[in-house]
Amino acid sequence: MKSNRWKEAHRREFIGGSDARIIMGDDEAALLRLWKEKRGELEPEDLSGELLVQLGTVTENLNRHWYEKNTGQIVRDVQRQVFHPVHRWMAATLDGHVAETGAVFEAKFMLPWNFSEEGAAEKHMAQLQHNMWVTACRAAVLSIITGGGKWVEMTIPADPLYQHLLLTAERKFWRCVQSGETPRLFGIEPPRPRVEAVRTIDMSSSNAWAEFANLYRMTRSAALDHDRAKTELKALVPQDAKEACGHGVRARRSKAGAISFEVVDGEAHDAVLQR
Numbered sequence: 001m002k003s004n005r006w007k008e009a010h011r012r013e014f015i016g017g018s019d020a021r022i023i024m025g026d027d028e029a030a031l032l033r034l035w036k037e038k039r040g041e042l043e044p045e046d047l048s049g050e051l052l053v054q055l056g057t058v059t060e061n062l063n064r065h066w067y068e069k070n071t072g073q074i075v076r077d078v079q080r081q082v083f084h085p086v087h088r089w090m091a092a093t094l095d096g097h098v099a100e101t102g103a104v105f106e107a108k109f110m111l112p113w114n115f116s117e118e119g120a121a122e123k124h125m126a127q128l129q130h131n132m133w134v135t136a137c138r139a140a141v142l143s144i145i146t147g148g149g150k151w152v153e154m155t156i157p158a159d160p161l162y163q164h165l166l167l168t169a170e171r172k173f174w175r176c177v178q179s180g181e182t183p184r185l186f187g188i189e190p191p192r193p194r195v196e197a198v199r200t201i202d203m204s205s206s207n208a209w210a211e212f213a214n215l216y217r218m219t220r221s222a223a224l225d226h227d228r229a230k231t232e233l234k235a236l237v238p239q240d241a242k243e244a245c246g247h248g249v250r251a252r253r254s255k256a257g258a259i260s261f262e263v264v265d266g267e268a269h270d271a272v273l274q275r
Contacts (some may be wrong), residue, residue, distance in 0.1 A: 012038050013171050014083070014091040020130035021123075023173050024166060028185050031173075038177040056109040059145055063107035064096060066151055067143045074099040084134045087167075089174050092134040103155070104131045104140040112148030120144055121156055129166055132158045234259050 015023070017039075019234075022030045036042040047053045064075050075096035084090040096105035106128060110120060115266045121142065128140040137158065144152040169186045176183040203209040237244045237259055238249050250264050 011044070012040060014089050015130075015174060017092050017127035017130045017134075020126040020166060020170065023169050023186070023200050024126040025152065026185060028055060031183055031185060035173070035183050039180070050110070052109070055147075056107075057107045060095065060107045063109070063143050063145050064105070066145070067105070067107075067141070067153065068149070071153070073101070075105045082135050087171075090130070090134050090170065092131040094131060095133070097135075097137075098141055102137055104128065104135060104137045105144050106131070106140060106183050108142065108144045110144055112146040112150065115146055115148075115150075117152060117154055120152070121154060125156070125162065126166060128172075129159060129162050133163045133167065230261060231263065 019034060022034050025031070033042060033045070040060040041099045064078070068074060076099045077094055079093060079095070080097075081091060081093045093109045093200075094104060097103070098105050105132050106124065108124060122138055124142060128142065132138070132140050139158060142152075142154045142156055144154075146152070172186065175181070175182050233249070233251060237253065241251075242253050243262060248264050250262050252262075253259050261267070
């Protein structure tokens with residue numbers, strides 16, 4: 001079995017998914033430390049005393065088992081290391097692959113305070129997109145166990161724009177590792193994560209929802225009548241008419257042929273057709 005020291009030395013030879021988050025982040029001290037580690041100027045940080053890191057490690061098997069039990073899907077290639085076929089300085093050590101879909105599987109442990117699915121997706125976006133890019137996968141599954149006893153599953157699609165930004169940042173960072181030039185924060189603002197909608201939410205406790213739900217119900221019939229009236233009025237406007245008006249309503253035809261309506265102030269008046 002390979003020692004932890006050998007594994008850490010081996011990690012200096014490539015950029016992995018956990019490195020991607022630092023490279024795309026806003027912590028300059030962490031970026032400089034990563035750079036020095038990749039150059040062999042610093043020993044990797046000892047995380048054996050970091051409780052959250054250790055919780056993530058010890059719950060990984062449970063996480064994968066819980067995902068398989070609740071979805072009926074199998075996770076394979078656990079802890080398999082994959083290198084990009086072209087950029088050999090890019091690699092991914094996978095928590096697994098979902099056998100049925102081919103999606104990258106990523107298991108995480110997160111604290112329940114202020115937890116949100118959008119926040120979790122954004123936090124791990126760089127690692128997920130990096131791993132998808134390396135493995136040419138079109139989707140990733142993020143399986144999260146929280147300290148509050150909650151399990152969350154999300155599907156994150158590959159984002160070509162984000163991956164382009166990620167590749168640009170990682171390439172610049174790796175050049176700094178090779179040349180010795182000090183890297184700087186890249187200041188890349190990634191797109192907001194696109195999370196597949198999977199939840200059903202009860203909004204009964206929201207006062208704002210109650211207000212606008214009642215307004216919607218009260219005005220729905222009028223809105224349907226309004227749309228029907230516009231359809232019928234459009235059908236009544238002759239094809240060669242640029243403008244038609246009457247009974248307090250004016251219709252105008254644009255150069256593209258679209259018809260718009262406006263309410264005319266004043267008394268209703270007879271229909272007029274203009275050529």
